Amino acid sequence: MFRSxxxxxxxxxxxxxxxxxTNVALDAIRxxxxxxxxxxxxxxxxxxxFAASFVTVLVDDGAPxxxxxxxxxxxWNALKFAIMGPVSVVLLIGVRASERRERRVQRxxxxxxx
Structure with a gap:
């Protein structure tokens, strides 16, 4: 059962x-x-x-x-995109540092x- x-x-x-x-977009950003x-x-x-706020108003006004x-x-999707900004900056700094190191080694x- 647990395995299933x-x-x-x-x-x-x-x-x-x-x-x-959203997952495809975030994978492309990475x-x-x-x-x-x-x-x-x-x-x-x-x-x-904005969409979350709008739907909340709809539900408060009688929607299901x-x-x-x-x-x-x-x-959830808003949080994924909001978190991806700082994460991408940290990843970009790391990638640029490793590229710089690699160029230095090649020189x-x-x-x-x-």
């Missing part, structure tokens, strides 16, 4: 990771060329928070209560053989 639940959750996570638009888009991508959190699931989804090797 574990396998189902792994397949669900894999599906969501590959095909949900690539080397995409790291520069992390901070501007934080602005995507604003429409998600299950719409709170959408509110939860909107807030030292070229000077040693010249």
């Amino acid at each position: 639940i574990w396998i189902a959750s792994a397949h669900t996570r894999d599906f969501l990771r590959r095909y949900m638009p 690539t080397r060329p995409g790291l520069k888009w992390g901070v501007p991508a934080m602005l995507v959190a604003i429409p998600y928070l 209560g299950w719409l709170y699931l959408l509110v939860l989804l909107f807030i 030292a090797r070229a000077d040693a053989f010249a």
Whole structure:
């Protein structure tokens, strides 16, 4: 029973990771060329928070209560994008530092053989 639940959750996570638009966008931001888009991508959190606010008002005015699931989804996606900005800056600093180190090593090797 536990094994079946574990396998189902792994397949669900894999599906969501590959095909949900926010996860695809965040995976693209985590690539080397995409790291520069992390901070501007934080602005995507604003429409998600607006949508969450709008749906909350709808539910408070009499819409079905299950719409709170959408509110939860909107807030979760807003948090993902808001967190990705600082994370991408840290990753970009690390990548640029390693690229700088690699260039320094290559120059030292070229000077040693010249």
